[in-house]
Amino acid sequence: MTDKVIEVSNLEKKFDKTIALKKVDFSVERGEVVGLLGANGAGKSTLLQILSTLIIPSSGEAKVLGKNVQSDPLYVKKHIGLLFGNDTGLYHRLTAYENISYFAEFFGVPQSIYDQRIKDWAERLQLTPHLHKPAGALSKGNHQKTAIIRTLIHDPDIIFFDEPTTGLDISASLSFQDLLKDLKAEGKTIIFSTHIMEEVEALCSQVIILQSGIVSFQGTLTKLYETMQTNNLTEVMRKVIGG
Amino acid sequence: MKAIWLIFKKEILEQFRDRKTIFNALLLPVLMWVGIAFATDRFAGDSSNFSQSDTSLDYKVAVTSAWSKTDQDQFTKMSGIKTYIAKDPAKEVKEGKSNVYIDLDKNTKQMKLYVSDKEPNPVLITQIENYVYKLNQSKLSPKESKNQFKLITSKTQGKENTFLKIYQGFAMFNIIIAMTPLIAGSAIATDAIAGERERGTIRSILSLPFSATTIWSGKWLAVCFYSALSVIISFSIYSGIQPLLKNPTLNISWLKALPIHFHIGLVILLLLYIGMCAALLLFVSTFAKSYKEAQGYYTPVLLVPGGITFYIGFGMQGQETLSHTFFFIPFSNIQSVVYEGAAQSLTFSHLLLAIGSSFVFIVLMIWISASLFKQPKRMLAN
Structure with missing residues (x-):
């Protein structure tokens, strides 16, 4: 029996005269890691913002954990983690630790638990020496690491990452990939958008390709390679995007 | 919460x-x-300095009906203060329409000045005192002290400046x-x-x-x-x-x-x-x-x-x-x-x-x- 945690049907989003998403349909099962691929402006961020209840769809329906994102946003927000790579949303006057613990308290995580989680993940992402520095004084990479820990601090069931490795160096990117593998092993459902094809090949069980707001492909990587008659994802994307 | x-x-x-x-x-x-x-x-x-030095001619003082038109004109000319005859001058002060009122007894040569007990105006009082002094020094008044005007000042109920x-x-x-x-x-x-x-x-x-x-x-x-x-x-x-x-x-x-x-x-x-x-x-x-x-x-x-x-x-x-x-x-x-x-x-x-x-x-x-x-x-x- 399948356990669909994300169900999207006929989803449309218009910004004035611009159509950002058009009749989007897909579903994601529990424990899947889904790569959301597409050119800039294809609608990836819009889709993630609708799924995380930040913006309202123009029509259609999106369900997360069986709850409609429009009618039950608080339930959805409670069970998801959200990270936008280009805009970490950290408070510059608060330290990295305060930024994370502040969100942990919002989600009702006890201090003993969040302190341990912060310690573990900071070590893993090499953030420990910077935990008590103001976020405004951190490098872009450390900013991103802080935001990643903040996203995971309440142990969400579903995680949305929008270009999460933007600004990370190779070492931190690899640490992040290891972290995602562990989350996958724990049974977390992850949707992440990226332009780095190696990440997709290493982590994703499924991919969704968006083209001008339309889902042009959804399925496993194997299926994608068969369809596109190549074993190289970069080549696939070049064909799809037309670069 | x-x-x-x-x-x-x-x-x-x-x-x-x-x-x-x-x-x-x-x-x-x-x-x-x-x-x-x-x-x-x-x-x-x-x-406060400004208001105390304000000796505007617009300031009107209530006087009793004992004052003739000539007395009023002479007072205004010598003191710079205008007057008006009030039927009940004490009431004028009580209602705040005038800060003082002046009664005049030509027979006894007494000028009685009634000053508001709520808001006495020292500059005005000094001006009236000066007027009496000038009057006694002028040709209008005989030099003998018994014929000179005397100013008697007393308080009357006034109105507070709300x-x-x-x-x-x-x-x-x-x-x-x-x-x-x-x-x-x-x-x-x-x-x-x-x-x-x-x-x-x-x-x-x-x-x-x-x-x-x-x-x-x-x-x-x-x-x-x-x-x-x-x-x-x-x-x-x-x-x-x-x-x-x-x-x-x-x-x-x-x-x-x-x-x-x-x-x-x-x-x-x-x-x-x-x-x-x-x-x-x-x-x-x-x-x-x-x-x-x-x-x-x-x-x-x-x-x-x-x-x-x-x-x-x-x-x-x-x-x-x-x-x-x-x-x-x-x-x-x-x-x-x-x-x-x-x-x-x-x-x-x-x-x-x-x-x-x-x-x-x-x-x-x-x-x-x-x-x-x-x-x-x-x-x-x-």
Whole structure:
């Protein structure tokens, strides 16, 4: 029996005269890691913002954990983690630790638990020496690491990452990939958008390709390679995007 | 409630680390009110000199019917003061129409000067004394001392200057409480929403599992906290500096005359007023598309209570009670309460009306602002 945690049907989003998403349909099962691929402006961020209840769809329906994102946003927000790579949303006057613990308290995580989680993940992402520095004084990479820990601090069931490795160096990117593998092993459902094809090949069980707001492909990587008659994802994307 | 507390805690912590906030909410009141205290001290000194030297011909003195037209003309010519004949001159002084009245007994050569016991005017009295002296020195009067005019001065019941009394009790006290929450709260309110939008942190806040009203209320409480702190600092500084001044300008003696339940009502009203200012400022911050736009709206916002202070302070001309309408209108309500308090005519129903209208305004502002705050198009658009 399948356990669909994300169900999207006929989803449309218009910004004035611009159509950002058009009749989007897909579903994601529990424990899947889904790569959301597409050119800039294809609608990836819009889709993630609708799924995380930040913006309202123009029509259609999106369900997360069986709850409609429009009618039950608080339930959805409670069970998801959200990270936008280009805009970490950290408070510059608060330290990295305060930024994370502040969100942990919002989600009702006890201090003993969040302190341990912060310690573990900071070590893993090499953030420990910077935990008590103001976020405004951190490098872009450390900013991103802080935001990643903040996203995971309440142990969400579903995680949305929008270009999460933007600004990370190779070492931190690899640490992040290891972290995602562990989350996958724990049974977390992850949707992440990226332009780095190696990440997709290493982590994703499924991919969704968006083209001008339309889902042009959804399925496993194997299926994608068969369809596109190549074993190289970069080549696939070049064909799809037309670069 | 926990979420409101957490938002409040975060705002307090974050703002406390911002030099701009420390300056606006805590340091600016200290500098501003010390400066204003010394400036008003000098102004009060200068204006009292000005009023004492005011010997305008427009000033009219009531005289008895014993004065002939010739006597009146001669008096005006020699003293520079106009006169008018009153049927009941004592009543004229009692009603404040004239500051003194003068009776004349030509047979005994006595000029009787009756001076208001509430507001004696020493300059006027000196001028009248000078007139008698000049009269006795002139050709009109024989040089023998027995034939010379004598001036006998005594007091009569006068009228208190209600405008001055109300103005002194109303002006500075009202300005401190009306302006400080807006001045101190503006920087914090701008940063709390327009600032978060600009820095991109608003998306993190909106991704929390709490309603827009909850998040907005937490921010509102933080603005209220800093504004209240600023009012306390401002009032303490201004009242603390009064003993050092030659002409103290803060008169809160009327507060002491009020019963305890009025005091409780005034504290509630003051807290609601601070809440009202915070709600308005935060509404502006929610409405504005950028930090700069929000700052642009604050000047007209500050002019609202300033204009009301001017209107009530000068426009009411010492009228002791105000109409109910003043107590319904937000921002006018607290100032009207202070005005009637200073006039010692404040009724409990007016106080309750002001409290009620402030409460309604706050609820309305929170509702409207939270409705704007949850619009993703407004909040997330860059």
